[in-house]
Every structure is written in structure tokens, then in C-alpha cells.
Amino acid sequence: SRRFEGKVAFVSGGARGLGASHSRRFVAEGGKVVIGDLLDEQGQALARELGDAARYVHLDVTDEQSWQAAREAAEAAFGPVSILVNNAGIQKLGTTLDTSLEDFDEVVRVNLNGTFLGTKIIGPSLIRAGGGSIINVSSIAGMFGLPNTVGYVAAKWAVRGLTKASALELAPYHIRVNSIHPGRIVTDLTAGLNSPIRPNQLIKEPGRPDDISNLVAFLASDESRFSTGAEFIVDGGRYV
Numbered sequence: 716s717r718r719f720e721g722k723v724a725f726v727s728g729g730a731r732g733l734g735a736s737h738s739r740r741f742v743a744e745g746g747k748v749v750i751g752d753l754l755d756e757q758g759q760a761l762a763r764e765l766g767d768a769a770r771y772v773h774l775d776v777t778d779e780q781s782w783q784a785a786r787e788a789a790e791a792a793f794g795p796v797s798i799l800v801n802n803a804g805i806q807k808l809g810t811t812l813d814t815s816l817e818d819f820d821e822v823v824r825v826n827l828n829g830t831f832l833g834t835k836i837i838g839p840s841l842i843r844a845g846g847g848s849i850i851n852v853s854s855i856a857g858m859f860g861l862p863n864t865v866g867y868v869a870a871k872w873a874v875r876g877l878t879k880a881s882a883l884e885l886a887p888y889h890i891r892v893n894s895i896h897p898g899r900i901v902t903d904l905t906a907g908l909n910s911p912i913r914p915n916q917l918i919k920e921p922g923r924p925d926d927i928s929n930l931v932a933f934l935a936s937d938e939s940r941f942s943t944g945a946e947f948i949v950d951g952g953r954y955v
């Protein structure tokens with residue numbers, strides 16, 4: 716299907732992992748995509764692979780000026796953005812007792828401040844587009860507690876809360892804002908962690924990037940027109 720014909724999507728952290736999967740999906744279904752990331756080589760290679768429908772821009776999601784430059788580049792290439800996926804994220808392992816303030820801060824800056832800045836700076840582009848959809852990537856760690864990754868849990872819960880505030884504020888502009896909460900999916904972020912199938916998971920298969928891209932595409936498209944300020948879990952039935 717061509718659900719994204721005539722639409723421009725922006726994916727932060729789109730050079731690899733889940734973000735690359737979402738970027739491929741937007742193009743596969745007829746849309747244009749702007750990929751923002753720190754990983755210039757991987758991002759440029761992905762944009763080349765996707766052809767005229769894709770652009771790569773260097774983006775540090777923790778930096779407001781970097782977002783502004785990314786928005787200008789996106790609009791110059793394709794016009795106003797109507798889909799924003801705040802996907803860039805990092806995780807550090809560590810408990811409350813042994814995590815440095817620097818590590819805690821860095822995880823919060825990328826996952827939370829990055830989502831705030833993306834919404835703040837790209838939001839006006841969605842308004843100019845006449846409305847759209849913002850998808851904030853939280854985690855199952857933003858719905859429940861998880862030991863030994865304290866900054867990540869705190870930041871992903873905050874992303875879920877930020878989503879509610881944005882949904883309330885942006886509804887008058889016909890912008891829907893939802894959060895997604897993936898369980899364990901095998902990507903570079905999680906490759907070093909323990910088994911992809913968690914002990915309590917009811918579906919005894921590893922999660923794949925496409926499982927999350929299916930949800931992102933649904934939330935980005937008009938098929939989800941009646942959902943905003945909502946949270947969507949895709950975790951193979953790990954938390955039931």
C-alpha cells in the first residue's frame with residue numbers, strides 16, 4: 716500500500732536499528748523521509764539506498780540549533796514535515812547507587828530532552844503541513860520498573876508523560892501524539908544484552924524491527940485517526 720504518498724516523515728536516530736527500519740517503511744509505502752542522526756556514514760549510506768525519497772541530515776537531538784538546522788534542511792528538500800518519530804535513544808546500565816550523575820544526565824538528555832526538542836522545533840513544521848502525527852519512542856521500561864538502568868527508566872517514563880502534555884497542547888492543530896513501548900527487539904542497542912526472548916514473554920519468538928515499524932506506520936497513518944495521547948505496548952506479552 717502507499718499510505719505515505721505525499722507525506723514527509725522525520726526520523727531521529729534513523730541511521731540504524733529501529734529508526735532505519737521505520738525510515739525504510741515510510742519510503743516503501745510511498746513517502747519521503749528525512750533521517751537525522753549522529754552516525755553520518757551509516758545515515759548517508761541508508762539515504763543513498765533509499766534514493767530520491769530520502770535525505771540524511773546530521774542531528775544531535777540534545778542540541779536545539781542542530782534541530783533547527785535539521786528542520787530547515789528537511790523543509791528545503793521536501794517541504795513541511797507531517798510525521799515525526801522521536802526515536803533517538805541511548806541506554807546505560809547501572810543502578811541508582813552506582814550510576815554517576817553524568818551518565819544519568821546523558822541518558823535523560825538524549826531520550827527526554829531530545830524528544831522535547833524534536834517536538835518543539837519540528838512541531839511548527841507539522842502545523843504548517845496542516846496537522847500530522849508524532850510518535851514518541853518510549854519502552855516497556857517507561858510502563859513498568861526495570862532494575863539496573865535507572866536513567867533509562869526515568870527518561871522513558873518521562874517521555875510517556877511528555878506525550879500526554881504534547882497531545883493536549885497540539886490537538887487544536889490536528890496533530891496527534893502517541894507513545895510506543897517496545898519490549899526487547901534485537902538491534903545494535905540490545906545486541907550485547909541477555910537473551911532476546913525474556914522469561915515471562917508469552918510469545919516465544921524474538922521481536923523484530925518490523926514488529927515496531929508496523930505500529931509506527933499505523934500511528935503515522937490516518938488509520939489511527941481516533942488515537943492520541945495513548946500508549947501502545949508491543950512486547951510479545953512480556954508484561955500481562
Ligand code: NAD
Pocket residue numbers: 727728729730731732733734751752753754774775776777802803804805806825852853854855896897898899900901902903904905
Ligand atoms: P540503536 O542504538 O540501534 O539506534 C539508536 C540510534 O539513535 C542510533 O542510530 C544512534 O546513533 C542514534 N542517536 C543516539 N544518540 C543520538 C543523538 N544525541 N542525536 C541523534 N541521534 C542519536 O537503538 P534501537 O534499538 O534502534 O533503539 C531505537 C529507540 O527504540 C530508542 O529510543 C530505544 O530506547 C527504543 N527501544 C528499543 C528497544 C529495543 O529492544 N531495541 C526496546 C524499547 C525501546
